[in-house]
Amino acid sequence: MPASSRPHRHSARNPGSQTALRELNQQRIADTLLASGPSTQAELARQTGLSTATISNIVRIMSDAGIVETEPTTSSGRRALLVRLCNRSAVAVGIDFGRRHLRIAIATLGYDVVAEENIELPVGHRAEEGIETASNLLTKMLADNAIAHSSVLGVGVGIPGPIDRRAGRVVQGAILPEWVGIDLVELEDGLRFPVVFDNDANLGALAEVTWGPHSEIDNLVFVKVGSGIGAGLILNGRPFYGGLGITGEIGHDTITDNGVVCHCGNRGCLETVASTSVMLDLLSRSGVSRVGQIVSRAQAGDSATLRVLDDAGLAIGRALASVANLINPEVVVVGGPLAELGDLFLSSIERGLMRHAVPSVGESTRLVMSSLGERAEALGAAALVLQHQAVRHF
Amino acid sequence: MPASSRPHRHSARNPGSQTALRELNQQRIADTLLASGPSTQAELARQTGLSTATISNIVRIMSDAGIVETEPTTSSGRRALLVRLCNRSAVAVGIDFGRRHLRIAIATLGYDVVAEENIELPVGHRAEEGIETASNLLTKMLADNAIAHSSVLGVGVGIPGPIDRRAGRVVQGAILPEWVGIDLVELEDGLRFPVVFDNDANLGALAEVTWGPHSEIDNLVFVKVGSGIGAGLILNGRPFYGGLGITGEIGHDTITDNGVVCHCGNRGCLETVASTSVMLDLLSRSGVSRVGQIVSRAQAGDSATLRVLDDAGLAIGRALASVANLINPEVVVVGGPLAELGDLFLSSIERGLMRHAVPSVGESTRLVMSSLGERAEALGAAALVLQHQAVRHF
Structure with missing residues (x-):
């Protein structure tokens, strides 16, 4: 409107x-x-x-x-003169729930991060456990930093799965099946603060245009490559949510006809060939069991790891070509735990993109790695709280 | 903004x-x-x-x-009470240039169509010829309807190819290669009226939310299936143009690895398996040489024609699944010369969409045939003129 x-x-x-x-x-x-x-x-x-x-x-x-x-x-x-709101006695909290981790960032109105922590979570943990762990960590962080509970404007929560915004609920397709059905009420009860929540990739996109270097970009796609693959969209300068809010599901683009069955119920989805979970499976015989090892082995020049990254990158680039052909963004940012690989991974994605995009679109799409790395989603969640505060004034 | x-x-x-x-x-x-x-x-x-x-x-x-x-x-x-602007002495003209046809519609401020004509053009005609034919037809239509040249607010032009909006020029990828490089100046010189121009699929989308039955829809995709395949997007209630304006190029989504080489330079694009030109090639041995025959034979139950339509529809549905997964539109409208086939073609597209979309997205996307048929693009072009008039007031 x-x-x-x-x-x-x-x-x-x-x-x-x-x-x-x-x-x-x-x-x-x-x-x-x-x-x-x-x-x-x-x-x-x-x-x-x-x-x-x-x-x-x-x-x-x-x-x-x-x-x-x-x-x-x-x-x-x-x-130029940079203007920021002064720190008053109010903060926003961003929480990023992952499959194996939990990250909390606390930020001021001026977008200063005053506290940030990351802890591991057991794979397959129940949503309630994750929420309780987050609540305890947040209480500790507020105490450590002498921030009163009353100073917390709200908590932004990022969840790695599609959210039906009409129902305010996580729906089927979540990388964390334990989170399907979780809604706002449960989050607010568990965290004991007002909550706004969104898909993690959407929050990554928001982070890139608020905390990241892309504040002047009108149309940006943030692709999170992790145990799942999803995209967040900034269109005409604002987060885009479509009809239900289930946008950016590029992880379920069909890449291989009659490929492996995906947890979404289809076959040959991008996630079945290019997620970090698939990479770990493929590299299991080489003794690789953690994403950090993919990064270190690739940096050391291990040929099997580089081959797996190349195949995944080409497939991701192919899916991004469809995205670029459709919405012609100025910038595509790749985020998630492999972002630190830089060109080692980006060059394969770029080859896939250029090979499958309409030439004028491929040439004009700037493809970059996220400079926020694994912090993107938690920072985006904090930005979501600040943005909601601004909207309330209208 | x-x-x-x-x-x-x-x-x-x-x-x-x-x-x-x-x-x-x-x-x-x-x-x-x-x-x-x-x-x-x-x-x-x-x-x-x-x-x-x-x-x-x-x-x-x-x-x-x-x-x-x-x-x-x-x-x-x-x-309810429907409100429309009264007809004053001002009209908008919409021109749709196709590969084999030219359609002109003249509409009032109240969106009443007062004149509409469609003529055939030779395949492979030069852009200048098309523009001259359009100018002559428009002059005749204005005279026939006693409309003064000074009453024409402007001419909207639809072109079946991507338009670089920064440069104001038709770029590579146009179904009409003869139109590549054509710009606003040439159109205004040839038509001797102020011109606004856009891709034909974008205009189809605009027509569906202005002239068509979808005026309350915020997020709509219009897919034109013709000698080329392209989509137009209405996002958050407005035409969406992305970075350069080259949006909706779903005709160049890769469908078959190592498929036929496409005029865009890639291989296996949707256009190489599902355009009406490809259908005509496939059916050439059955003596089918015109799109109208595809329609009549399918309606008569010819099995070869139905098979060709089914294969094309499944491929189009697959590409639309990527679109729906990405932007989660409320409605997808299929337009172009096959729209009159209704369910005979739509059911195949729907099967492709449901097979490849994330289930919650597929189920919530309404897929319909255009009720405007081949009129959509010319009507959208007239709407573009009226819309530009409105924007000028701001």
Whole structure:
């Protein structure tokens, strides 16, 4: 819905007065900073539609009032002024639940990460166990950092599986079958905070355009390659959820006719040929049993590992070609535990993409590894909380 | 860009006054009707964000002033009031250029089609010939209907090929190779009217949510199956163009590894197994040489024709499964010359979709034939002109 449709929220008091207008513009800038993270004045102008002169004036007023702080930076090679909301006594929590791990990040309104921890979880743990472990870890982190429970604006939760947004529930297809059916009520009861939750790949995409280096990108695809494969979409500058919210399920694109049966019920899905679980299976005779070993062996030049990565990369690139042919994103970011391999893995994905995409689309799609690595989903979950705070103001 | 970012365009005069507000709301309703076509009061409320009481008041004022007219209708089984802009002395023209045909539609601001003609073109005609034929036909149609040249708001042009929107030019991959490199200047010179142009599948999608029965759908995919195969996307209620504008290229999804070489430069693309050209090749020994014969033979129960349609439909459904897995649209509309086959073709596409989509996505995607048939693209082209008029007001 276009924002023009919103009734003038400040107009009741004294519509059209200079003071009301200035307050409205301050609120607009604060909301933009809350939703998008620290931004240059030029980005603020682009996102709010206000002139750079107006932005500059209002940022000065907000800075004098201690609402924002500024620091010099460079953007596209030019000098710029980075604006961020000042840390007040409020934080957002992001929790990323994985198959074998749990990560929690705590961030301020100014997108400063003040605490971050990662712990291992037993494979096949029940959802309730995961939630309880998270709750205990969060309590400890808040205590360690002297953050009051009342300062927590909310908790964002990332789950590696499709979420039906109408029902507010994890649905079939989750990499964590133990999580199917989990809903908002259970999360809020278990975590004892207001919760917003989303698919982990969607949160990765959000992280890339808020915490990551892609804040100026309008159309971005984040592909998480892990025990499952899923994508998150930023379209026209915003997370895209489609009809039900079950988007980015590229892990279930058919790659091999009559291939291996997938847990989704189909055959030959991308996940059955290119997930890290499949790579571990393929490499089991070489004594590889952990994803970290795939990374270290590939970096050491082990030919079997490189071959497995190459085959997986080509298949992922082929699926990404369909994605690029359809929605023509400016940037595709590859995330997950293999991101640190850089070109060792990316070059295979790129070959698959270029081989299968319409040439003009393939050539214009920038393919990069995530610079946030395994932090992406938890950071995206925290950003989701901050974004929801901003939306409430509208 | 959210509309909130636009400076208050009426505020210069007398910001905040009741009169200014009413004028702003009238303009908002007129723009919505221009962009979306005739709408119920409930749809107008949803799209403008105004209350139904306000809509009802302002529609009455606009109706008394002769700006809109209303008629009773039903929507989702309830009584409703349909509002449309009155015909004033302004029309929009839509031109659909195909490989073998040319269709022109002339429509009023109220989305009434006042003239529509379709003529055959020789296969392999040069773009300049097509444009000249269109210009002559348009001149004749305007004369026949006593419409002054000065009443033409603009001409919307649909071209069956990808358009690089940054460069404003048809790029490689067009089904009409003769059109590659054609740009806006050539179209405006040849047609002697202001031109807006777009890919034919994008225009089909636009037609389905303006002229067609899907005006309440937020996320819709229109797939044109013809000598080429392409899709147009409506996402969050608006045409979606991605980075360059080269979206919906599902005709170049890889379906067969090492398949036939496609004109795009890849192999085994959907177009090489499921376009009407391929169907005609496959059926050439049975004496089928025109798409109309595919339709008539299938309707007569010819087994070879039904087999060819089934194979093509399964492949199209498979590609649509990737689309649905990625963007989870509420509705997928199949258009093009085979639309009149209805279930004879749709059931195969549906089987392919259900076989390859994530189950919860496949089950929730509504797959239908276009009710606009071969008119969709020309009507969408006219809608594009009306929509651009509305955008200019913002």
